[in-house]
Amino acid sequence: MADLGAFPEEMTAVAIPEPGGPEALVPQQRKVPVPGPGEVLIKVAAAGVNRPDVLQRLGKYPPPPGASDIPGLEVAGTIVAAGSGADKLIGQKVCALLAGGGYAQYAVAPAGQCLPVPDGYDLAEAAALPETLFTVWTNLFERAYVVEGDTVLVHGCTSGIGTMAIRLCNLFGVKIIVTCGSEEKCEAAREWGADHAINYRTQDFVEEVKAITGGQGAQAVLDMVGGDYLPRNLNCLAEDGRHVSIAVLGGAKANIFIPAVMTRRLTITGSTLRARSEGFKSLVADELMRNVWSFVADRTLRPAMDQRFALTDAAKAHARMDAGEHFGKIVLVA
Incomplete structure (x- = not known):
């Protein structure tokens, strides 16, 4: 594994020890995940909150086999380490689609599911794009x-x-x-x-x-x-x-x-997206790069942003989503 330098062995993440209401989201200390071949480790700046996260919190949408039990399907941040085959991405700012693990200070993503964040683009907005x-x-x-x-x-x-x-x-x-x-x-x-x-x-x-x-x-x-x-x-x-x-x-x-x-x-x-293969999601990322990403690069395409919450206030973010009064994306800032 190649990396930018030292980073901690442990991180703050938001877990779901037992299904329930927003209060079921509990900050915990977890081991920083290690990227495997073709994967990258992202130091998370922000993570999007999505309806599937709510369903997972309620115990109605378990993560697919092999995925992190930590909720969170999209993040944006900086790649700080990589497994074999993805070393060239270290140091890049990206947003990424995940099968889980986004509500954390660090998250692992397949390199093919990462999209470059243009210079100057708000990382909280970038985190609201992939899903x-x-x-x-x-x-x-x-x-x-x-x-x-x-x-x-x-x-x-x-x-x-x-x-x-x-x-x-x-x-x-x-x-x-x-x-x-x-x-x-x-x-x-x-x-x-x-x-x-x-x-x-x-x-x-x-x-x-x-x-x-x-x-x-x-x-x-x-x-x-x-x-x-x-x-x-x-x-x-x-x-x-x-x-x-x-x-x-x-x-x-x-x-x-x-x-x-x-x-x-x-x-x-x-269709559903979360359980689709890494190969399928990587193909979609390629299509988005060819057909949509120029609009992101010139700021023509930006997500509707509702509210931002601290990562450790994930329960408040979910309460906001449960209330149904939001317009656009709710984002957690790490």
Whole structure:
């Protein structure tokens, strides 16, 4: 293992000794992890907080085999050590997608899942990029293969995923309709770049989508709700439309009318990211470098930032997410 110099044997990390509420997140002293072949050790400046972290805290989303039990799926910081094959990255500032381990002062990441942080780019903002970028790119632009001129419907628009979807649609000429739970959030979404925002508490989003699209429907729906949203989402789609599920916060089961799927040639698909292979994630990182990273480099693409908390205040960060009042990303600063 090659490294920049001395660093401590132990670090502060946030663990989950027992599942529960935000108070289940407990700072602990842990051994600094050692990077293996093709891996790097990142001195963490900031770590993004994501909904899967909350599910892990509740005991509903265990880390995949071999991953750290420490929560945290994305970080930004400086590479201070590396295993064989990744030595050339030592000293670089990067943001990285992880399978776990981000809520800590040091974290190990596969070198292929690291993306360079441009000079002067806020490391807290950089830490808010990987999970949302990887998720939106693979699901909206690959699985739903949206292109310039398409219209998409995205639920959960004030989340990190939703706000990133808005920005990417803006960059690639895709019209985006979003749903929100209040007029204030609808206004915030429009200010952030949504073409249309629907208050799902006071409006029927199916009828609104049809009205907005002149009865045609949207080419794609990105959904993290599931449950009874699925059949309603299908009613929002145009012929040959694509529906992508990425979470089931509103329920894991749904009833659909199969003949409508057949006659309108609809596609229903979905994915998860955390358990995908290192090879797959590295390929996505390469695609982001080719297609998206120039927008990061010139500051055109920046994440919506909600609040920053100290690493040891992870419980407060999760309480903020649980309250559902955030707009954009919540970040822990190490």
